[in-house]
Amino acid sequence: MKNLLKLMDLSEREIIEILNTADQLKFEKKNGIPHKLLEGKSLGLIFAKSSTRTRVSFEVAMYDLGGNSLFLSSRDLQIGRGEVVQDTARVLSRYLDGIMIRTFDQAEVEALAKFGTIPIINGLTDYCHPCQVLADLMTIREYKGTFKGRKLCYVGDGNNMTNSLIVGGIKLGMEVAVACPKGYEPDAEIMKWAAANGKFTCDEDVLKCAADADVLYTDVWASMGQEQEAEQRKKVFKNYQINDKVMNVAKSDAMVLHCLPAHREEEITSKVFEEHSKEIFDEAENRLHAQKAVLVKCLRD
């Protein structure tokens, strides 16, 4: 695997291989078995947006793998003053063994991969969040054992998370139902692909989408970069919440996932969040293990 730009680029087999490696690395970490698989390697972490989980899990992942990481805020890089991505990519390729980038435009991540000669890992764009969904899939497998025929229901904004969840879920044979208001649907091309390649629905009716779901998922109503729309979005999304009513129509053993950060009483009630905090924080932990697997595949294999 050269890069991780988006999940659409991976086959079902490649996703399963990443999850298997992640499980193995999690076992080793829990049992104090060292896995210094990236000794002498340096990973640059470019952030044009805030982060808690992504930054910390990538830094710890590189430390555990015996490598080194450099936190590079876009604000402090010349890229923040207009140095073009083509030049940044070629320069950083001379120093580093890989780059993780979190930014706005997916095209910037693709350009970094095109002009650089080192692996590029997408740590979130406005379009997708592949690292998060690999951790989500790992968590679903831990709790449910299988993917095929399981129903994943996403409630809320059709954003970067939704796009990656649709692709990951459909590739692994899950049914995916997205409940979102009109005008806030996920990417049109991804929805077309999903409908042609699996069982996929997108509907305004939350309870219809959540019926018999094995996994319920939600994310913030206003993503990073949409802060000015936050108040207006509160009105649009007020009925797109995971609450007891939604839980009651899902399977009785349904799990709840949230990529975090969460806004309690907006996209999820405190009650549902706390009742399902075990799986939500297992999911957050799995970022570390899943990303280690991605790093090993991209920087070593």
Ligand code: CP
């Ligand atoms: N879920 C996630 O990517 O969290 P951060 O924004 O804190 O990295």
Ligand code: NVA
């Ligand atoms: N949709 C959210 C995800 C955060 C991990 C955002 O882009 O802000």
